[in-house]
Amino acid sequence: xxxxxxxxxxxxxxxxxxxxxxxxxxxxxxxxxxxxxxxxxxxxxxxxxxxxxxxxxxxxxxxxxxxxxxxxxxxxxxxxxxxxxxxxxxxxxxxxxxxxxxxxxxxxxxxxxxxxxxxxxxxxxxxxxxxxxxxxxxxxxxxxxxxxxxxxxxxxxxxxxxxxxxxxxxxxxxxxxxxxxxxxxxxxxxxxxxxxxxxxxxxxxxxxxxxxxxxxxxxxxxxxxxxxxxxxxxxxxxxxxxxxxxxxxxxxxxxxxxxxxxxxxxxxxxxxxxxxxxxxxxxxxxxxxxxxxxxxxxxxxxxxxxxxxxxxxxxxxxxxxxxxxxxxxxxxxxxxxxxxxxxxxxxxxxxxxxxxxxxxxxxxxxxxxxxxxxxxxxxxxxxxxxxxxxxxxxxxxxxxxxxxxxxxxxxxxxxxxxxxxxxxxxxxxxxxxxxxxxxxxxxxxxxxxxxxxxxxxxxxxxxxxxxxxxxxxxxxxxxxxxxxxxxxxxxxxxxxxxxxxxxxxxxxxxxxxxxxxxxxxxxxxxxx
Amino acid sequence: xxxxxxxxxxxxxxxxxxxxxxxxxxxxxxxxxxxxxxxxxxxxxxxxxxxxxxxxxxxxxxxxxxxxxxxxxxxxxxxxxxxxxxxxxxxxxxxxxxxxxxxxxxxxxxxxxxxxxxxxxxxxxxxxxxxxxxxxxxxxxxxxxxxxxxxxxxxxxxxxxxxxxxxxxxxxxxxxxxxxxxxxxxxxxxxxxxxxxxxxxxxxxxxxxxxxxxxxxxxxxxxxxxxxxxxxxxxxxxxxxxxxxxxxxxxxxxxxxxxxxxxxxxxxxxxxxxxxxxxxxxxxxxxxxxxxxxxxxxxxxxxxxxxxxxxx
Numbered sequence: 001x002x003x004x005x006x007x008x009x010x011x012x013x014x015x016x017x018x019x020x021x022x023x024x025x026x027x028x029x030x031x032x033x034x035x036x037x038x039x040x041x042x043x044x045x046x047x048x049x050x051x052x053x054x055x056x057x058x059x060x061x062x063x064x065x066x067x068x069x070x071x072x073x074x075x076x077x078x079x080x081x082x083x084x085x086x087x088x089x090x091x092x093x094x095x096x097x098x099x100x101x102x103x104x105x106x107x108x109x110x111x112x113x114x115x116x117x118x119x120x121x122x123x124x125x126x127x128x129x130x131x132x133x134x135x136x137x138x139x140x141x142x143x144x145x146x147x148x149x150x151x152x153x154x155x156x157x158x159x160x161x162x163x164x165x166x167x168x169x170x171x172x173x174x175x176x177x178x179x180x181x182x183x184x185x186x187x188x189x190x191x192x193x194x195x196x197x198x199x200x201x202x203x204x205x206x207x208x209x210x211x212x213x214x215x216x217x218x219x220x221x222x223x224x225x226x227x228x229x230x231x232x233x234x235x236x237x238x239x240x241x242x243x244x245x246x247x248x249x250x251x252x253x254x255x256x257x258x259x260x261x262x263x264x265x266x267x268x269x270x271x272x273x274x275x276x277x278x279x280x281x282x283x284x285x286x287x288x289x290x291x292x293x294x295x296x297x298x299x300x301x302x303x304x305x306x307x308x309x310x311x312x313x314x315x316x317x318x319x320x321x322x323x324x325x326x327x328x329x330x331x332x333x334x335x336x337x338x339x340x341x342x343x344x345x346x347x348x349x350x351x352x353x354x355x356x357x358x359x360x361x362x363x364x365x366x367x368x369x370x371x372x373x374x375x376x377x378x379x380x381x382x383x384x385x386x387x388x389x390x391x392x393x394x395x396x397x398x399x400x401x402x403x404x405x406x407x408x409x410x411x412x413x414x415x416x417x418x419x420x421x422x423x424x425x426x427x428x429x430x431x432x433x434x435x436x437x438x439x440x441x442x443x444x445x446x447x448x449x450x451x452x453x454x455x456x457x458x459x460x461x462x463x464x465x466x467x468x469x470x471x472x473x474x475x476x477x478x479x480x481x482x483x484x485x486x487x488x489x490x491x492x493x494x495x496x497x498x499x500x501x502x503x504x505x506x507x508x509x510x511x512x513x514x515x516x517x518x519x520x521x522x523x524x525x526x527x528x
Numbered sequence: 529x530x531x532x533x534x535x536x537x538x539x540x541x542x543x544x545x546x547x548x549x550x551x552x553x554x555x556x557x558x559x560x561x562x563x564x565x566x567x568x569x570x571x572x573x574x575x576x577x578x579x580x581x582x583x584x585x586x587x588x589x590x591x592x593x594x595x596x597x598x599x600x601x602x603x604x605x606x607x608x609x610x611x612x613x614x615x616x617x618x619x620x621x622x623x624x625x626x627x628x629x630x631x632x633x634x635x636x637x638x639x640x641x642x643x644x645x646x647x648x649x650x651x652x653x654x655x656x657x658x659x660x661x662x663x664x665x666x667x668x669x670x671x672x673x674x675x676x677x678x679x680x681x682x683x684x685x686x687x688x689x690x691x692x693x694x695x696x697x698x699x700x701x702x703x704x705x706x707x708x709x710x711x712x713x714x715x716x717x718x719x720x721x722x723x724x725x726x727x728x729x730x731x732x733x734x735x736x737x738x739x740x741x742x743x744x745x746x747x748x749x750x751x752x753x754x755x756x757x758x759x760x761x762x763x764x765x766x767x768x769x770x771x772x773x774x775x776x777x778x779x780x781x782x783x784x785x786x787x788x789x790x791x792x793x794x795x796x797x798x799x800x801x802x803x804x805x806x807x808x809x810x811x812x813x814x815x816x817x818x819x820x821x822x823x824x825x826x827x828x829x830x831x832x833x834x835x836x837x838x839x840x
Contacts, residue, residue: 238695240788243682246682250694409560411567411570411571412561413561415578424571426571
């Protein structure tokens with residue numbers, strides 16, 4: 001049982017919400033103001049490419065299935081029933097009765113087919129890979145959707161709960177001015193018609209984004225009242241961490257996201273603030289370039305013993321204390337413990353300096369070497385990690401140089417494969433281990449995080465797992481992939497951290513799922 | 529040379545400046561490592577996606593072709609669409625730049641209102657307690673980092689005393705002025721210190737000038753001497769400094785806007801540089817360059833009025 005924390009939290013939340021509903025019968029309206037660190041860029045489910053969009057899109061656009069609060073599986077959304085055929089090649093879904101868009105027009109099978117076809121079009125955006133197994137979407141009758149797959153896809157149900165498979169109104173979208181899908185999407189995003197609990201009311205870029213209740217939303221809350229409870233959500237963009245917290249403390253906003261770990265303890269002690277740490281899929285690690293040669297010289301990081309020595313010499317608990325102020329936990333695999341099919345318990349390489357020194361002396365570099373690490377300029381967490389590693393790895397003869405660069409610079413060196421080491425972080429977008437594994441370990445995608453690492457066994461296990469419908473077999477495949485990658489992969493495993501969100505005490509029913517989506521559907525402001 | 533002829537010549541001089549800026553901004557933004565596609569997609573970028581996006585944006589064309597397209601569109605008033613936000617750059621500038629202009633204007637006004645009278649007091653009470661106190665206070669203001677001053681003002685006057693909102697940008701002009709007051713004070717702090725010191729020494733220089741002694745000897749009223757002879761002459765060098773500082777002030781707005789959550793052009797610029805959003809960086813730079821050039825022009829005109837020797 002590896003998911004205890006997430007499950008306990010989810011269960012506790014359900015119980016708590018249930019009790020409040022019983023004890024207090026109250027008005028559940030109100031407009032919630034939520035402080036964000038950065039504004040959204042482009043609120044189209046298919047063509048977006050950043051977390052600032054992804055994490056709020058599901059409030060505006062519903063999907064056929066919804067991710068559960070623990071982010072582990074799916075529940076009913078616009079579809080009430082779903083089944084996968086025995087051979088795994090056909091998904092059949094039943095549309096909910098009487099569902100409409102925010103303008104009151106009915107959501108039809110035609111909208112669903114068009115939305116899914118748009119989402120899987122390889123020319124549209126960067127998320128179509130999630131539906132790459134789909135060969136055709138049809139509607140045998142007015143309430144049934146049939147998705148044909150070219151090969152079985154064990155991740156197809158979670159994929160139908162991911163933001164890019166959201167259902168949009170075909171006619172309204174196509175009536176937009178413009179020639180291309182991008183031009184139409186741009187026009188549509190200015191004045192969108194949604195299927196989610198909220199709909200966009202106004203957007204002053206860089207300042208405020210206002211969502212109001214979608215009166216036509218289908219779901220009812222646990223108290224039998226219609227969802228959403230809130231009349232609206234106003235996002236205020238407050239990039240400075242200290243200012244965002246100050247505005248929360250002064251009562252000007254009801255919630256603030258991405259609280260720096262350094263401030264978590266202080267806000268937990270503040271009786272007026274409800275400091276939440278939502279379980280996430282975020283993992284922090286160091287990616288190593290393991291190509292045999294870099295810049296024409298032999299690359300020490302290609303030596304497996306060196307990598308293991310570095311892992312053993314990394315004191316995860318110390319880094320967690322210094323960088324996350326004790327909020328994080330050591331990762332037990334390259335994927336977070338909240339990812340389905342995760343295996344492992346406790347750090348893969350418990351801190352052991354003697355073991356590290358022994359491995360180093362057995363390696364081809366017994367006297368150590370110098371290397372450099374790329375960190376994001378201005379990112380205190382990454383700088384903290386790198387500084388700690390500089391000191392820790394000096395114990396095994398590694399002279400680490402820290403290079404602070406901006407994101408585009410780092411991405412260029414990363415994609416060219418010319419970097420030596422870099423700090424990295426990852427969050428899943430789908431409740432399935434395939435996305436992170438494809439990027440981290442499966443070499444055809446991006447050379448295993450552009451590290452040049454390759455394992456024939458991992459590649460073939462991953463390919464097999466992609467169409468493996470037997471859950472147990474797939475779990476075994478993933479257990480083996482994790483074993484190989486964690487032991488020999490191009491990576492220093494560090495820690496996983498929750499999403500730190502600070503709320504006013506009267507904010508109830510808000511949560512962020514491990515994939516990052518902020519869910520305001522059941523949120524309300526308690527009045528006294 | 530008459531004032532109109534002087535003006536005409538200065539306006540003509542703007543043209544090569546702007547052409548130079550067009551070239552510089554086009555080249556500089558492309559000299560930065562990385563490209564928009566990698567910046568947007570970050571670590572998840574697949575080669576195929578990066579290639580597709582660069583093709584869609586026309587970034588796979590030769591640089592001279594791209595530059596020619598850029599120049600053509602600039603002169604037709606079309607600055608292109610933002611790569612990350614998809615909307616027209618002109619719309620973004622129109623939404624964000626006026627906020628920064630208002631903030632800068634308020635800061636400049638506050639700086640002048642504070643600096644000029646205090647410079648007089650300091651200069652005329654030279655080396656006495658008032659002078660030392662004023663100079664000392666400004667020295668402290670000048671040496672404190674902007675983001676730190678901003679946070680202190682926010683904590684004290686916003687969160688604790690509740691006299692001002694804790695950042696953000698209001699609805700309606702009066703509310704916006706109210707929201708911009710603390711950021712404007714923050715921004716004005718270092719400028720007022722520089723202006724005060726400069727004006728103080730200019731006044732000291734003028735007070736001892738022969739023409740002032742002569743005016744006194746003629747028996748002119750002290751008030752007349754102060755305004756017509758001392759202030760007017762002392763302001764000449766300070767005005768130049770003030771004009772040049774506007775550019776710096778616009779730069780300082782970047783940090784101030786972030787601390788106070790003001791949705792101005794400064795923050796847009798920073799985000800766009802990090803995101804390698806070429807059209808936005810180019811468009812904003814051009815808009816800011818025009819703005820700064822116009823400020824310089826205005827400074828020149830004021831200077832010509834203060835000091836008729838300039839147009840000769």
